[in-house]
Amino acid sequence: MxxxxxxxxxxxxxxxxxxxxxxxxxxxxxxxxxxxxxxxxxxxxxxxxxxxxxxxxxxxxxxxxxxxxxxxxxxxxxxxxxxxTAPLCRILEHAWADLTVTVEAGCTIETLQQTLAEHGQRLALDPLWPEKATVGGMLSTNDSGALRLRFGALRDLILGVTIALPDGTLASSGGRVVKNVAGYDLSKLVTGALGTLGVITRAVFRLHPLPRHSRSFTISASNPEEAQNIILAIQDSKLAHVALQSQFSSDASPLIDILFEGTEAGLDAQASQLRALCKSAKSTPLQSEPRHGAGPKQCAWNARQDLWSFSNPAENAIAKISVLPADLARAAELIGPIAASSRVNWKFLLHATGLGWLRVEGPADNLHRALTILRAELEKIGGSLAVLHRPANMQTFDAWGFSGDSLPLMRAVKSRLxxxxxxxxxxxxxxx
CATH class of the missing domain: 3.30.465.10 (Uridine Diphospho-n-acetylenolpyruvylglucosamine Reductase; domain 3)
Known part of the structure; x- marks a missing residue:
């Protein structure tokens, strides 16, 4: 210091x-x-x-x-x-006719969505803690949820960004230009860079209309393999779903959640197709009502945020897992035996895009062992495990794991900016 x-x-x-x-x-x-x-x-x-x-x-x-x-x-x-950056909280321009918005980095996601909703629009993302999370923080951590399946990730929705570089330069790409940095697409470069390249000051996003209605269903499965078969069948069908996730835990059967948006007639037709597709499984509707927010509001779609609802931070860890969509069942099947041998309880939420969130609970030494083994096994199948929360006495545990052959390029970009x-x-x- x-x-x-x-x-x-x-x-x-x-x-x-x-x-x-x-x-x-x-x-x-x-x-x-x-x-x-x-x-x-x-x-x-x-x-x-x-x-x-x-x-x-x-x-x-x-x-x-x-x-x-x-x-x-x-x-x-x-x-x-x-x-x-919290004082930089203005919505600078909502070009509702063009479905774009320019917003400062300190604006909260909730405030942004409420403003966009006045014109029947939304930023089609559902990040964690929208009442507190800011635009800059969401971009820096590349945080998105279940709506990613239909509308894409942050890199698909961001049109432009302005960042402050350490030398005091305000650099932009896309949108209104303060200064161009030739050769770099800053919008995509700073998304997920954890604020290591520059400080985001404003961003320009592509918007989507708010849906008229939404409806969710939950499907029970007997094991991870059956859950993956159902998910693959849904993905191969003509269903027009906007979100699809599966929930696994050490003490319950797998659940699959699917979300539809549209008109009531369209939702009825989607429900009929889903029941026909999953006639061998139990399908239970959760809610069907108009929704004015930007992301799924029913309780099933709060599952990712619910993983963070623990009373003892010293005995919980949360990790973000990435695997190929074809390896969803394999990832879920890896967790159970590893958690059992490490004597930790677990809950696992996996989106159909191949991104998942895992919570393990137990003594810190047990958490360390479980995450170390699981990371190694996931990396063998081309996956990854990044730790988002760990106890204070696990701070030396590397959050990121193996970085592949991209690290030299990442270091070069860091050195340049x-x-x-x-x-x-x-x-x-x-x-x-």
């Missing part, structure tokens, strides 16, 4: 007002690492100027939006400043 002198603090006060700078408290620690100052700029220009001063002074800067996902990734190797390693040092893949 570099000590921030009184002179340097005065330099920050020349850029920001007095109420935009404060000493960091224990609540501002990131994965147990304590920064010294918190900066809260209210404009892109202020943020860029403060970031340039920090970079010139060789300070480590940790960007923060709503703080809902600060625990994701590895602990920072050092932390001096917490750079908060952040040569001093100012932003989120050590938090990303390979210690970037």
């Amino acid at each position: 570099t000590r921030i002198s009184a002179t340097l603090q005065n330099h920050f006060r020349a850029v920001l007002s007095a109420n935009q700078i404060r000493p960091a408290s224990a609540a501002d620690a990131v994965c147990g690492v304590q920064p010294q100052l918190v900066l809260e700029p209210s404009t892109e220009q202020q943020l860029a100027s403060a970031l340039r001063l920090a970079d010139e002074s060789q300070l480590a800067v940790l960007p923060r939006g709503g703080g809902s996902k600060l625990g994701w990734g590895n602990a920072p190797s050092r932390a001096d400043l917490l750079l908060c 952040d040569p001093s390693g100012t932003l989120n040092p050590g938090r990303f893949v390979g210690g970037i």
Whole structure:
């Protein structure tokens, strides 16, 4: 940690007002690492100027939006400043006729969706904790949910982005251009980069209409193989579903949830086709009602967020798993024996896109063993396991795992955009 002198603090006060700078408290620690100052700029220009001063002074800067996902990734190797984007919270332009919106990075997803809903539109994503999560944080962590199956991932919905680089440059690609960075598609590059390349200040998104009605069904299966067969049959059918997920646990039979959107007549037709397809399984409707939010609201579609509802953080870990869609059953079948041999309980939510979220519960040593073995087995079949939450005494457990042959390229991009390693040092893949 570099000590921030009184002179340097005065330099920050020349850029920001007095109420935009404060000493960091224990609540501002990131994965147990304590920064010294918190900066809260209210404009892109202020943020860029403060970031340039920090970079010139060789300070480590940790960007923060709503703080809902600060625990994701590895602990920072050092932390001096917490750079908060929450004051950048305006919706700059909603071009509803063109189905696009330009929004600042600190705007919460809930606020954005409520504004878009006034014109019958939505950002077709369902990230975690929308009431707290910000646009910048959602992009940095590449967080999306079940609607990804129908509408694509964040990289499919983002049209443009503006970021502050450590040297104080405001760089843009797509949308309105402040300065172009030739050769880089910044929108896709910073999505999922965990704030290690630049600080997102605004973004432009493609929008979709809100559905008139929605209806969900849950299908019971006797084992993971049967669940995968049902999922593959649904995927190969002419059903026009917008979300499809399966739920597994150590103490219950697998469940499959499917979501439809459209008119009432269309939903009735979809329901009939689904029952015919799954006539050998039990199909139970959850709800059928108009929905004005951006993501699935029925309880089955809260399952991913419910994984985080635990009372003892010291005995729970949550991981994001990625496998090929054809390996859904194989991934689910791996978890049970590994969890049993490690003496941990588990719940597993898997989307038809091949992305899944796993919660394991037990003593930290048992969690460490289960995640280590499972990561190795998933990597053998071309999958991956990234740990999003782990107990405090597991902070040295690498969050990311094997990075393949992409790490040299990632390091080269990091070196080009952040040569001093100012932003989120050590938090990303390979210690970037």
